[in-house]
Amino acid sequence: MKKTTKILALVLALVLAIGCVFCLAGCNKENPENKDPNTNEDTLKVGFIFLHDENSTYDKNFIVAAEAACKELGVEYIMKKNIPENAKCQEAADDLVDEGCDIIFADSFGHESYMIEAAKEYPEVQFCHATGTRAHTEGLANYSNAFASIYEGRYLAGIAAGMKLNEMIAAGKFTAEEAKMGYVGAFTYAEVISGYTSFFLGAKSVCPTVTMEVQFTGSWYDEAAEKEAATALINNGCKLISQHADSMGAPTACETAGVPNVSYNGSTQTACPNTFIVSSRIDWTPYFKHMITCVKEGKDIEDDWTGTLETGSVVLTEINESVAAEGTAEAIADAKAKLIAGELHVFDAATFTKDGAPLTSYIADVDTDNDYTPDTEVIKDGYFHESEFRSAPYFDIQIDNIKLLNTAFG
């Protein structure tokens, strides 16, 4: 036994020795690279933590934006991909601090508590987190949340959907009363509820008789389940489908069945040329630029930053003219201008009812706590103020004419 101990020790020593030689060789090579002529000593360094890699449309959306923003502003960046929502996230943040990052960003909801821990440990580093809810109550100067008013994008996409329904009604394919849409959602969270409600209200603004059914899959990425849910909705008589989940499941089900689809997270036109109408997505580039610029100029980043149509954070893809109804582009442009000008509000209390009556007051759960205690009045001046009291959505009202076929919580 003693003999083998010695042997293993020697082998490991050998590995280390070989390693050190490689390391030295590597270090010598690395140094000149770091002194790139374009980078100064005071160049900022940004660290990114992503839940998955480019294979997920969700993370790809962040990765592409991060690369664009960093290149444009000439800052260095390090990306750590496939970081799960556990202590590995804190370890990744630790390591990014070690690498000299001035800003560290994480893209997934479940990263939040680990980012907060890291922010407490390294007060000199800025920590930014997308989709989180706790920055405004944690009281940390170096921790902030960000999101975008994607409900506005979905509202605009909803207009395209409503116009398509109108076109099909006019063509005599079904009656106005039969105008039912289907929606495939991931989970029954405020983020998804806010999304499908705004989409529905957009459609309703042009097609008043519209109704909707929502089917949840219980996963952010499950191609088979999303496809199945979309097919079930179509068989249920839904004339148009939209989705809030990250796979191609719903769009492909629509293409197979020949049912028009309003997509999310980017265009699906190449795969679904005969059914794709339009898609909304969040462009994170403006936020990344804002975050970097703030740190560069020594300014504080807001606890909550909400990207809007105006900041260029909420965008629609090109409209597929061969599927979309005539005049869709004009109607969207018109509504977009009104939304930006503040003349139009997505969650206008006059446009929807709950249990048959319009809402005049609603206390939402804005400050995260263990029991989901509602704490803030969010209906003022006749509309629901989404993403104003914090960036992450908190609209979680189940309004009339939208039927949930099931629910799914994590």
Next chain:
Amino acid sequence: MSKSASKSHEPLFHVVKRASIPLWQSLLIRAGAILAALIVAGLLTFFLTGLNPIDVYATMIDGAIGTEKRIWNLFQGIALLLCVSLAVTPAFKMKFWNIGAEGQALMGGLAAALCMILYSDKLSPAVLMLVMVVTSVVSGAVWALIPAIFKAKWNTNETLFTLMMNYIATQLVSYFSYKYSVPKGSGSIGIINSSTKIGWFPSILDQKYLLNIIIVVILTFILYVYLKHSKHGYEISVVGESENTAKYIGINVKKVIIRTMILSGAICGIAGLIMVAGTDHTIATDTVGGRGFTAIMVSWLAKFNPIMMFLTSFLIVFLEKGAIAISSEFDLNSSFSDIITGIIIFFIIGSEFFINYSIKFRESKKEAKSK
């Protein structure tokens, strides 16, 4: 045997068990294995990605020991893996195939986490810590005791039994992480007592992982002495070598099995405690993260010697940390670093074969004739 038969049936080579092997020879075999692994992995890297293998290895080493913090993280990783490996070792030495360390550690961690959630405001921090230690150790031990009793009484298959206990533990954790999730419904507990740090292991000398490392170092030495120099340790070896011999010399085999599994589970419980109170400060189904299975390899490679297990777990954690660095530095998919780690471990395990066996090639015809 006729001449023609011997000609057609003698294979090109055959394998012979070695009686013993000189030190220099086994050393040469192991060094050769690692060198061969590095060359194969290097060639694969070059042909698949076009990267310079030397750069890749340099990044690997930098990722594992490049900064002070990384060295701390490396030793923390070793401590966690080593702790689970220590836990499975007494059972393995007894030839009780406990592949349920994952579940046993998870139960220990779950107990600690539940104590932190339920009793933080009811007990003083010191008492809470004591309760956490006791419940973790007991939970881990109970999770190991159940299959041990079934094995001792009814000779059930411990491999399947301990494996299935893992799934039950995972589901229990899943249930509780839904029940106590923050925010509600999110299915994850999040950091427990983030502001008060009640139930967290304290930092020593400003190092948050130092206490974990110290605990595991002490455990390593205790287990080494227990296995090598105590009567219990001797009994474990005898039961492992031959149950009949053990019975013949008057060892109560059932008692040894149950006692040893309680020990194995208890150490798993400590590992779970360290993971929850000393590292993650939360519990999730992936808290143990496969260490319960990696530990089996660590223990076997070290031939059940706790001191040597430090070296094997060092090797595995070193490779793992290095592999993570490779995938982020060169923007490679994380599967690629798994491939490299896999190749290196494959060669190291493979070299054991050549240390235990030698290969005899077929003698040439001339020699055969002269015989």
